Each structure stands twice: as C-alpha cells, then as structure tokens.
Amino acid sequence: MNHPLQSTDYLHYRKGQPLTCLQQWREQGGEGLLVVDFQLQQYWLPDAPALPLSAIYLWSQQRLSVSVTDQQLVDPGGLDAAALYDYWSERCGFGCFVPGQPMNLQPVYIAKPWGQEIWYTGVEERGVCAFADAGKATAIPWLQAVMPDAAAGPADQALVLLKILDPSPEPVIGDLYFELHEEKREVYVVTEVDKSAWPDGVGAIRYGFDPQYRRQFDSDAQFKAAYVKAVKDYERVRRQLDALPAAEAAPETLQQAERTKRQAMNRFTYLRPLRVGDVVKVPLRLPHSLQHGVRTIEFQTPVYERKILSFAQQVLTQDHWDTDQAAAIMDLEPPAEEAFECLQKGPGLIVERIVDFDDFEVRRITLEAAATIEDLAVPDYGVAMVVAGQAELNEAQYPAGSALFMPGQRAFYRLSCAAKEPLVFLLALPR
Template identity: 45%
Template sequence: MLLPAASFSPCAHLCAFIFVAGPYSQALGQEVWYTGIEARGQAEVIGERGNLPLPWVLEFLRHRLALGDAGQLILLKVLDPLADECYGDLYFELHEQKQEVYVVTHVDQQAWPDGRGAIQLGFDPAIRARYTTNEAFKLAYGVAVSDYEKVRRAIDDLLDHKKREQGIALDQPIAACQLRLWMNELAQDAEYKALVDREKILKQVMDGFVALHPLAVGDVVAVPRLVPHALQHGVRVVEFQTPVYERKILSFGQKVLTQKHWDTAAALNLVDMDSALLVPPTVLCHSDALQVQRIVNFEDFEVRRIRLCGEYTLEFDHYCLLMVLEGEVGIHSLAGCTRLANGDVTLIVADVFPHQIESSSGLLLQAIPRVA
C-alpha cells in the first residue's frame, strides 16, 4: 500500500489508511482501515496542512453525503490475516445486520503453494445430506463445537497461565511464534500431550461440517446476513461492509479476546442454511476500453469493479468510495483533478460535477450507497 500524497479538494477527499491489529486473533494479524471509526482507531482524510480525523470531515459533509442518523460511510478496509495455518484463520461468525463483500487481492504462496486460498462459507452440503433435517444437522454440529470448545478453553487457560508468569495481560495479543513455542512446550509435557492431540482431532471434526471454498486473486465473495463465514490464513482481501459492529461467533481455533463466550447456540437459531453463495458478478458494460461489473448488490450498497483504458463517467448519488487496485487513475471535475495510485482510496461527493475518470490501464472498485 502506498500512502497517497495529494491535497484535500472539494470533490475528491483522499483517505489516509491506518494499520490496526485484528480483533480476531490471539496472534497478531492486521487490518488496514480507510473509513473505520471505533475504539481501536479512526481513519483520517488527507488535507493540505495535514490529516483530518474522518469524523470531522463527515460532520462537515453530513448533508452533502446524505449520511442520515448513522453518520457513517460504507466501511472500507483491508483484511490481512497471518499466513499461519494455526493462527491466521478468522472467526467463524455470522452477522444479523452487517453485510460484506470481499475482493481477493493477494494469496500467500508459502501458505497456499498453488495460489488458491480459501474461505469457510456456510455448511458442507454433502455433510448436510447425511441428516434428515436441518435441525438434526445443527444439533450434531453444535455437539461438535461444544466438544471442541471445552478442550479449547482448557488449552487457553494453560496459555493464560504462561502469560501471567511473564507479566502479560490476558487480553493482550501474542506473536504467533511465541504461541507456537508455548504449544510445543505443552505438547512435550506428558501431562498435557493428550489434551493438545485431542484439540487437533476435535477441530477437524468440527470443521468437517463447514464448506470450504477455494479463493484466487480477483475472486469475489459476497457474504449475506446470517451466513457463517471465516476468511482463512494468508488470504488478503479488500472488504466493503455495512458500518455496524456486531457478530455472533460460532467457533474459533484460538482464544477469543473480544468476548468471554462463543455464541454458537444463538447463531444456530438464526443461521441461514440455504442462501445462494458465490454469486457471479453482473456485467454492466464490456468493451475493449471499459469493463464494468456489479460484484455485489446489497439493499444498502453496491460495489462495482471497473477496468479502464480511456475515460469513464462515474454514476452515483450523494457519494461514492473509489479504490485503485492497479495502475493510476485521474479524477476530473469542475473543482480540479486528483491523481490516484495503486492502493489509494478517495471519497467523492456527488454535488461537484462531472465525475470523469481516466486511466491508461486501471483497475478500481467503486462502492455506492443506497440512501432511502
């Protein structure tokens, strides 16, 4: 990622990214925020005399952006989990309100030598077919999670004891190399070896209920509400999501640092077992100079992927977020011109016309809210 170096203009407001430790891991994964605002940190907007906190800019532009009572933009960030099979996978979770879409931008070659990573998404239809009803399947999965959670918590208690011995706060993330060292110590201890071995077996049983979908660079995953999912280690994605912060955790292969319990039973009462998954993008325009795809079409926002060799006029109401994935892109309006490079993100306000973009070879994502 390159830090944009452009001025704060009235039409295109460049977002300065910040790095935030991922909340999902005992080990140290990271997120890259462009529009995030919460206790762990807040994004900024680049100005001529320094960066401005994003909440200040949103308050100033509230009516022009039609943000409503929520007062937040579509949430845009990069998820960059560790490329570690034991400590890089994210929570297996679902959301009641939040909808999100992932665009894969990198797959770690050491973690995935064939270049195809993965995401856990929903449940394995072949395993579901062994059960006469959804309720019977959910009951069996719930038992598998419960069995694993008991062993998981026993191991986490042992790891917490090691934290206390070294004066480390129990809610503080630990580097994966340190966790691996501690787990090796437990595995070599005759008292705990059986526990460590049982954890591996029960995790395989639990994960066997879950569908694992392969992912390559450029793939898109739209995650509707109530569909459980977990991005796997070493798969970096750009994520657009509804700006709400809620989740129900069905299971996790590490200690959960953000809450003291899993939400398996509540989540299984809500889970959508039959949502269509991995829906292909909709082609809106296709020519040698321009390809536009709608890669997700949620009721509160949509995201388009644009490959451009020439000029194109953006279409949207109120505002849009634009992120460059490849090449350089120029944004032109009556207010002036802003240049974007690979990794840059800009907030464009709709009431400064026109919104002409140009590139000799650019790939970008455009997120457009739907405002009631």
C-alpha cells in the same frame, strides 16, 4: 475553545454551529478567514462526550477551503488571510480541503489475533479514520461536521466501511472467526493469496456447510445438533488451552485433543476455493471464516455486530461464544451465485456491479491503457480503492493501493487509466 483571537478585516471569529455561521458570513459578503468554535458530540464513544473544535474557512480567489482542528489558534500578526491559514495548517497539522474535490483516506491499523485489519473509513471506539492532505490528517467525523453540502458525507453518519483483511499466512493462526451477521452486509474482493500458505495460488474461505456431509443426516435439525455438539466438544479443549499461563507449554495430549476435535468440528463446514480477483458476497446469517494467507478488500455495512460460532484461538473481545444463538438462526448454504451485472461495456472498458445490497452497491471498473469513462456518476458519495494500475480522476493521479472519498456532485467524474497496465477500480455507492 479559548483562542487569543480578535476579529480584523481579514479574520472573523465566531462561536456556534459552523455551517450556519459560514452561510451567514457568506451572505454578508465575508472574505478572508472565518473561525468558528463549536462542540462536536463524539457519537462513536460511550456517552458521546463533547469535544471542543474550531472550524476554519478561507474564502480566497472565489474558492472555499475548509479545515478543522482541536489546537489553539494564534495570530502572530503580519500575515494576510491565506498566509495565516497556511501558517495554522503547518503549526497545527491539519489538512486543507476544497468542497467537491476527492479526498485521500488515511488508514488505521487494527491488530487482530489472526493478523490485522486496515481501516479506511472506520469510525469506532477502537479507531477513527481520517481524510488526508499532504501528509496531514483530519478525522472523518470532524470534517463531516464542518464541510458544506455534505461534501465529506452526512454529518453524524458513518460511511460505507472500507477495509482490508490481512490475515497471517500461518495455518489456524491466520484463520478468522467462524461467525455470522444479522445486519452487517459484506463483500470481499481477493487481492492476494500467499504462496507460502497456498503454493498453487488457491486459498479458501470457510463458507457455510458441506452439502455432502449434510446429506448423511436424516434432517437438517440432526445435522445442526451434531454440529453444535462438535463445537462444544472443541470449546471445552479450547478453554483448557486458553487457561494455561502464557509461558507454559500445553501437554501433548491436550494439543492432540485440540487438533482432533477441531478437525471433527470443521468437517461439517465447506471450504470455498479463492483466487486473486474472486468476489465473495457474504449473505446475512451465513457462517463464514476467511482463511490464513488470503488478503481481501472488504466493503461492509458500518455496524459492529456478529455472532461467533467458533474460533481456534482465544477470543479476546468477549468472554463467550455465541454458538447456540447463531445455530438457531444460521443458514446452512448460500443462495445461488448470480452473474455480475454489466452496467457499461466498450472498447477497453467494462463496469460491473459486483454486489447489490439494500444499503450499498459496489462496482468494479476495469479500464485498459488510455481508456476513459467521461460520465462516472456519484449521486451521494463514493468510497473507492485502486486495486491495480494507476487511476486519473479529474486530473489527479492515484496509484494502486490508494483509497479515496468521492463527494456526490451534479457533474460527472472523469476516470482514466493512466498507466500501461489495466486499471481495476472498486467503487462503493450508498443507497
């Protein structure tokens, strides 16, 4: 990046690896502002094109502030280092972050045929989430590249993925793909069941296969074969519907065939009831489909892979279903449910490990009014969401719905319930 900048007694300008330049500058007793131009390989895009960026470091009053921008920086003159840093932040719209302090996560909204996903830590070609500061945002991989001590997570590595699944309340339209994963581990926490879709407050997830119907077959092989045939019978009708012009209504006979064959296909599967607060651990190779009107928080392995067995709408992201390949490897039933592990319990507080995967775990912390945890440990980093109530984390307040990144640190975090209603706080920790 070609800046009209010149080094002065308060501004130091370099090119190279930002963290190396920062270390050298501090070892030399540098104070004021350091600007480092560098190239970031955008690993989340095809061919990982290089993006020219500028890391900005302010060392003032024994505290380091860190920023990064793709905008050209201009020194208007007449400002000291701190004032110039603030001027650039306002002019270029970048956030200002202090290593070791928690950071807010800014959502990205991803439209889906069944509703929407709301990402908080996603870094993909489809969207890149950001750290937020006072209404300004900085892309997660940008800050990771320039933040010392991996205080924004390791550079060039995706964080544990936090997102919200927000399906339409309309039946069929709001039902997600019936799919399985071979690598991606997921856990859902139900936060809302739409009463217009489920008047009794009990929603559902399609979760494996119906054990009673399965017993009607002589073997699992026969059951699978019959299921695959039912799916392909439905897919033929689905393809006919998808091929119709958008403005053309489907003939009633075709609509009736779609309903009949969809019901025959779904007869093989099991609908697991879901209520607010329920936790669903999705095992590898188990077909599943969250149903319409059930809103969940999801933590998952940050990889994009799936095999679609069926879908009651047109699939827009690929031109085929993966029924045969998925059926060859799928599990028909989930493992037995295990009780949550209680990690800590005391007056007004409980800490549960609600899922324990190979690559990450998730804890649910529940605190009654005025209750506090003084020794919350985060060794590497944490990705958290306030589900209910209001959290006070190291004296900063976070209302319900807040998503935040917690840097790993040697000292413990202090987490308190800062409202009359109980605090429910989800925390994912990588392995």
